[in-house]
Amino acid sequence: xxxxxxxxxxxxxxxxxxxxxxxxxxxxxxxxxxxxxxxxxxxxxxxxxxxxxxxxxxxxxxxxxxxxxxxxxxxxxxxxxxxxxxxxxxxxxxxxxxxxxxxxxxxxxxxxxxxxxxxxxxxxx
Amino acid sequence: xxxxxxxxxxxxxxxxxxxxxxxxxxxxxxxxxxxxxxxxxxxxxxxxxxxxxxxxxxxxxxxxxxxxxxxxxxxxxxxxxxxxxxxxxxxxxxxxxxxxxxxxxxxxxxxxxxxxxxxxxxxxxxxxxxxxxxxxxxxxxxxxxxxxxxxxxxxxxxxxxxxxxxxxxxxxxxxxxxxxxxxxxxxxxxxxxxxxxxxxxxxxxxxxxxxxxxxxxxxxxxxxxxxxxxxxxxxxxxxxxxxxxxxxxxxxxxxxxxxxxxxxxxxxxxxxxxxxxx
Numbered sequence: 001x002x003x004x005x006x007x008x009x010x011x012x013x014x015x016x017x018x019x020x021x022x023x024x025x026x027x028x029x030x031x032x033x034x035x036x037x038x039x040x041x042x043x044x045x046x047x048x049x050x051x052x053x054x055x056x057x058x059x060x061x062x063x064x065x066x067x068x069x070x071x072x073x074x075x076x077x078x079x080x081x082x083x084x085x086x087x088x089x090x091x092x093x094x095x096x097x098x099x100x101x102x103x104x105x106x107x108x109x110x111x112x113x114x115x116x117x118x119x120x121x122x123x124x125x
Numbered sequence: 126x127x128x129x130x131x132x133x134x135x136x137x138x139x140x141x142x143x144x145x146x147x148x149x150x151x152x153x154x155x156x157x158x159x160x161x162x163x164x165x166x167x168x169x170x171x172x173x174x175x176x177x178x179x180x181x182x183x184x185x186x187x188x189x190x191x192x193x194x195x196x197x198x199x200x201x202x203x204x205x206x207x208x209x210x211x212x213x214x215x216x217x218x219x220x221x222x223x224x225x226x227x228x229x230x231x232x233x234x235x236x237x238x239x240x241x242x243x244x245x246x247x248x249x250x251x252x253x254x255x256x257x258x259x260x261x262x263x264x265x266x267x268x269x270x271x272x273x274x275x276x277x278x279x280x281x282x283x284x285x286x287x288x289x290x291x292x293x294x295x296x297x298x299x300x301x302x303x304x305x306x307x308x309x310x311x312x313x314x315x316x317x318x319x320x321x322x323x324x325x326x327x328x329x330x331x332x333x334x335x336x337x338x339x340x341x342x343x344x345x346x347x348x349x350x351x352x353x354x355x356x357x358x359x360x361x362x363x364x365x366x367x368x369x370x371x372x373x374x375x376x377x378x379x380x381x382x383x384x385x386x387x388x389x390x391x392x393x394x395x396x397x398x399x400x401x402x403x
Contacts (some may be wrong), residue, residue, distance in 0.1 A: 016150055020143040027139035062222035063297065064363055066209045070222070078222070085226040089238050092301050096245025099390060103252040110400060 011052035018045030032105045032115045043094045054080035210364045218360030219294040219369035228372045232354035246390045255398030275317030282310030290380030294369040300376040304383025311388040332385035338378040
């Protein structure tokens with residue numbers, strides 16, 4: 001019972017809780033770098049969700065090797081490779097956006113001398 | 126939210142936002158169809174299958190699950206199982222199916238992805254551009270062991286990166302991980318010696334030439350097979366190094382481009398610049 005429940009739901013619960021933790025961080029933290037960390041946690045949650053959609057306990061990885069046959073008796077027995085390739089794209093774009101966000105954070109620190117969003121707002125007045 | 130709002134209220138607000146997200150997610154699950162009478166293969170997601178692992182496994186073992194409602198794409202040729210190192214002249218020919226999707230079927234998408242990475246790196250360079258700081262901060266000089274060790278490690282890491290992106294169509298990996306591995310080796314060189322200065326013109330021209338090579342490979346497909354980024358080379362035998370046509374060529378171009386790009390980004394981020402704010 002417990003094993004079946006875990007097999008069914010563990011990746012979805014994990015991905016959803018990652019998105020929840022990231023959203024909580026983004027909403028409550030004041031430090032800009034911590035907000036960027038929260039965004040990255042949301043991103044890993046969505047990536048895990050997309051990979052988990054394509055996954056099945058009995059499926060093999062979608063790579064042909066000497067012992068890995070993706071088709072058995074004419075039936076496909078692999079995990080779906082399409083969400084995996086989309087996640088590959090999403091990871092690279094996440095890297096680019098994180099680097100850009102960190103660069104903007106560095107510039108904000110140089111101008112205001114702080115990373116606290118509230119103090120930056122007060123300094124603007 | 127104002128700055129004088131009590132901390133507790135803010136936390137409760139954030140927690141309720143998270144709770145709404147979670148409840149909405151599970152409500153979306155409940156709305157999905159139940160029972161095995163619907164054709165699963167017609168649905169977009171496999172979530173529905175995962176709800177019932179035992180039944181799905183049983184159906185998978187008896188062979189009636191994936192075949193349900195599925196028609197073979199071609200009926201004019203008989204079904205022949207694909208054997209590693211034996212089957213030749215497949216449609217794509219890459220042993221790694223994810224690679225064949227990323228580079229071959231969705232090659233145009235990958236071109237856009239490379240463009241997004243290029244734009245992000247140029248944005249970082251534009252933001253962090255400036256004159257090097259004159260009064261340098263006091264930092265400890267790395268030791269001789271660090272200096273020599275990073276150089277030895279760089280050669281091994283460089284070779285490993287090249288291995289990853291050349292074998293992208295056979296093993297997990299490909300151009301993006303390979304390029305990142307190479308950039309991490311160059312990061313080691315930056316850590317090993319203070320003020321390490323790579324050849325900037327070389328990095329830039331390397332990146333530009335590999336980007337142009339990607340587009341040229343696509344244009345060759347356009348002129349020879351009448352489709353942009355079409356596979357114009359013979360696909361060979363599954364599992365050989367010289368197989369899958371142009372997949373390996375494109376992954377070599379992507380790997381060199383990503384490696385040079387990320388190395389330039391590391392260089393920009395590690396150089397201490399100053400800027401005068403008005």
